[in-house]
Amino acid sequence: MKQRKLFCEISPLCYEISVAKCCAMRRMRDFWDTEKFCRHHSQELLPIVVYQHKSLIRRQLGDVDMTLQENKAVNLSLAAPKISGILIRPNEVFSLWRLVGRTSAKKGYKVGLMIRKGKPDSAIGGGLCQLSNLIHWIVLHTPFEIIEHHHHDAVDLFPDFGRQVPFGVGTSISYNYIDYRFKNNTNQTFQLLINTDDKYLNAQLRAEKPLDVAYHIKSQNEHFVKENGVYFRCGEVWRECVDKETGKLLESKLIKTNYASVLYDEKYIDKSKIVE
Secondary structure, eight states: OOOOOOGGGSOHHHHHHHHHHHHHHHHHHHHHOOOEEOOOBOSSOOSEEEEEEEEESOOOOTTOOHHHHHHHHHHHHHHHHHHTTEEEOTTEEEEHHHHHOOOOGGGTOOEEEEEETTEEEEEETTTTHHHHHHHHHHHTTSSOEEEEOOOOOSEEOSOOSSOOSOTTOOOOOBTTTBOOEEEOOSSSOEEEEEEEOSSEEEEEEEESSOOSEEEEEEEEEEEEEEETTEEEEEEEEEEEEEETTTOOEEEEEEEEEEEEEEOSOGGGSOGGGBOO
16 A cells, blocks of 8 residues: 655645744744753853864765765854854753754855755755764763754765764754754853864864763674665664773763664675674
8 A cells, every 4th residue: 555645745845834834833842941042152262171073074975966065064164153152051951053043045055965865965054964963972972961863863875984983973953843952961061162174174162170071982783784685784882981080981871773774885885894
């Protein structure tokens, strides 16, 4: 029996109506939400660097048009200043979209790469998932509580060209109803800095005082299996919490189990990781 189409799948207009409805519902929920969102920026830097990382902006992702990569660089350069310098005070919630706002051509955003229904696509403002990816990677190295996180669970879209972080810790965002949010449940204020240069998207988290613990994110049991002619990427992502003073392991927690169909040519798969 043929599966009935969802309303958003009937036509482009129906899709736009569905998106508008989701955006309106998000605004209504936020209006009634009792959480306090962070909104204050400061040019004065907090004294302690908690964690920092950078990600390459332009990467050759399979057969993706490099023009989309150039446009992504523009989009990131417009969005980063909206966040940089934000203070995340105790009990405040960080929301990416409440800071960045709607992306549009009128604001200078260009058509960039995005993922739709598990496949590469393009749209105005595309590529900002790299921004949420980097912020999420920073947050994984903190005691913050992640309260909203979406990801592309079922597919491995691109080969590992220069991968710096474990597969499976990426994020998915779409204005404004698919957001990335975390809460500062500590007793001190943090500050997130974001900027772009010619090659990289850079992020740094600063704080009023040092953390007593350090966090390490590790891949384990990563491998590929072939089922019914399709390769799947499997593995686990663990987070370890270590006491800085003693080096004692305080906690080891499984944060992600991967089982994703590989959508790129099998010639790009690391043959040493294939399990028969």
